[in-house]
Amino acid sequence: MKFSIKLVLWTMIIMALTLGLSGFYFVNYVFETSLEREINQAMDENSILRFAFETAALNVPLKYGVLQDGTVEQIASNLETGGQDVRRMLRLSDEEKNALYISDGFDADNELLEQTKENQRAYRVIRSGEHFYVQTASNVNALDRVLYLETLKDVSEVFYERAMGYSVYRRMTILMLIFGVIIMNFIAAWLTKPIRLLTKATKEMAAGDYSYRANKVSNDELGQLTLDFNSMAEALEENIDKLEDEIQAREDFVGAFAHELKTPLTSIIGYADMLRSRKLDEEKSFLSANYIYTEGKRLEAMSLRLLDIIVTKRGEAKFQKVSTESLFEYIRSMFIPNEAMEFVYTYDKAFVRADSDLIITVLINLLDNACKASEPGSVIEVKGNQEESGYRFTVRDYGIGIPIEEQDKITQAFYMVDKSRSRSRNGAGLGLALCAEILSRHHSRLEIDSAPGEGSSIGFVLRKEGKEEENEKINH
């Protein structure tokens, strides 16, 4: 059952019970008091009548000092006539409880009379057809006789009012309930609005729209729930975006890899096919064989680089205290054979915590890239500086530079700023991807500052030896 319907239903049940009970109690209370008043009145009247009767009996001229039945009847008739306007009826009975005088319409049995003892007064409420009466009974001591006086007072009015009260209350309760249902419906709809909005949001999200957010319409617990739901959706969306990015990156990688694989393969297959199916002259045979060789080498280089990346990703880095001087000297000796460029080394002596083989790989890659980007004879600066945050390595060239929109892409595998140019210099587009991987193992990253035509400055910061030991322990 819907929550709003439950809410309406329960409110209605409680309202009906409260209204019904309170109405019943109220009407009954009014009835009880009215009836009591009527009874008191009837009793008073009874007393007055008794007194009047006794007085009248005293004033009757007596024969033999005895009150005759006829005289009793006479007095009663007189009393009856006096009380006609108040719709009062009476009955007088003798000692043996035989009726001496009965008013017209006095329609009651002798039950009350039977119960009435001497010097006692009694009453009861009886019903006769449509009418309700208060019947009272008492002794009358007149001269030597003890008579019984009964009165019958019509109290139908009180009962009628009670029935009226009930009916009015019933109608009012029904009316109130109808109004209540209408109003409660609106209230329930208003109260459950956050729930409906949340339901809609969950459905939208289930259907794949992760950017959908529920509107917050209240400041209560449901409003808080909406906020929490939205922050959950936020986290979810972020995660999904991240996953999608990762999938996209993986797809891009596979696509790029397939492309990079196909290019040398096309040449190798094509030239090999030519060699086996054609009679070629010596020059063409050599050309074909050479292409097969160089393209095969290119594939080899690519697979080795890929392997490097995979090994770096999986492998364990051996962190140790490394002197920056040893790193720079090693690089210097590596690049001595390269006479086309002018290398300038400036560095501070310090110690860093790193895997020296991996860091040398990064530096060689950066220098290689700098050479590829520069014209022969230009300057390449290799710098090492102590800084607050650690030790900064920088490789600066004055070559072609990297367009700003491509700077965040260059660490992607197979990405080349100038494809034909890098490829003609034996690049596979994997160097910076490897560097990024190695540096992430060192909790560092490549920082690129470059402008097309002005050259690039690519650097990274390693933490200095000494204060980092604790960190390394935590991380490994």
Added chain:
Amino acid sequence: MIRILIVDDEKPICDLIDLNLSAAGYYCVAVQDGIKAIEAIEKDNFDLVLLDIMLPGVDGYDVMEYIRPLKIPVIFISAKHEVRDRVKGLKLGADDYLVKPFEVVELVARVEAVLRRYNKAEKQVTIGDVVVDVEARRVTKAGRSVVLTNKEFELLLLFVENKNVALFRETLYEKVWEGEYFADSRTLDLHVQRLRKKLGLEQNLVAVYKVGYRLEV
């Protein structure tokens, strides 16, 4: 002579296409980027352009946009093998789309097919007294019509397109029967034998030991 422009950023691939198409009797010009391709088209007339998509500078799609109004037939040659890439290439108005790595035989066949469509290729090929009408799929020997089955004709066409090239059994199977090559199948040999007999090519259609057959002219 039919002139073909080859546009590919890889020199080895340019050379490969160049060598093979030149051997098939075409005149080839190779350039390595989009701008140079457009310059070459400006300067010279070409009957066909073989166009790579991933080019430095101006990419293949842009070059295609430039070529389209000139009504020069274009075959895209790309490592992009996905259907949407092919559809994009063909929608731009290319006549064919060849995926790298490709077989030389296939390249030559596609080039011939596109040129035939533009009525630029030779419609008739002559080997001795045998005349092959490629368009009408009719073969005559010394003026007399010879009836060939479909497969026989396809086989003959492949030999004619690759004169003096040793065609491997698996290549022949792949191209003519478009199916798996079974080492012990004699179907190919039977067809070759029938071709020799029907067209009197015993001297020209020679078996190459352990390889396949070659049409020597």
